Amino acid sequence: AVVSTQSTGTPAQWDKFQENQKKPPKPVPVDPTTLPDSEDQITATKDPRGNFVLRIPAKIWTIVLQNDGFEGITLDPAPTPGKDGSYTVTLTPAQWDKVQENQKKPPKPVPVDPTTLPDSEDQITATKDTRGNFVLRIPAKIWTIVLQNDGFEGITLDPAPTPSKDGSYTVTLTPAQWD
Secondary structure (H helix, E strand, C coil), rough: CCCCCCCCCCHHHHHHHHHHCCCCCCCCCCCCCHCCCCCCCCCCEEECCCEEEEEEHHHHHHHHCCCCCCCCCCCCCCCCCCCCCCEEECCCHHHHHHHHHHCCCCCCCCCHHHHCCCCCCCEEEEEECCCCCCEEEEEEHHHCCCCCCCCCCCCCCCCCCCCCCCCEEEEEEHHHHCC
């Protein structure tokens, strides 16, 4: 026997159903403490009053602050880390809009000392120094390929790069040379 799981309705009911599908979904309040923990993403939920509740892992909290993610917003009370090191921040809809606006700004470069990066013999590492210049560490076997392919054509490398103890080359490029 064939059992039908289809529901029968009137054409008017079907039209109403189709119309309802076009409506935006309603926010469902969620307790952020019941969400699975993630150390590499921010979770955002809405509370019953329509405020946004953010759970920000510690390592991302640092990045948000470095990039002025809460610029123009007074967080009151000031967030403190929870037991797991994450921060919970409640934002009004207007504050949420400001955070979204702040995220559209380009990230701020964080100076990195290329000598602290793990060595790799098959890839070039690029970092930015405090003046905004790009510092490249180019392994010896890749240096040869870069030169064979005129990788620095039109760029005067001053001072001329010399091999370091491990055979790699360090090249500093201005933003104009990088582009």
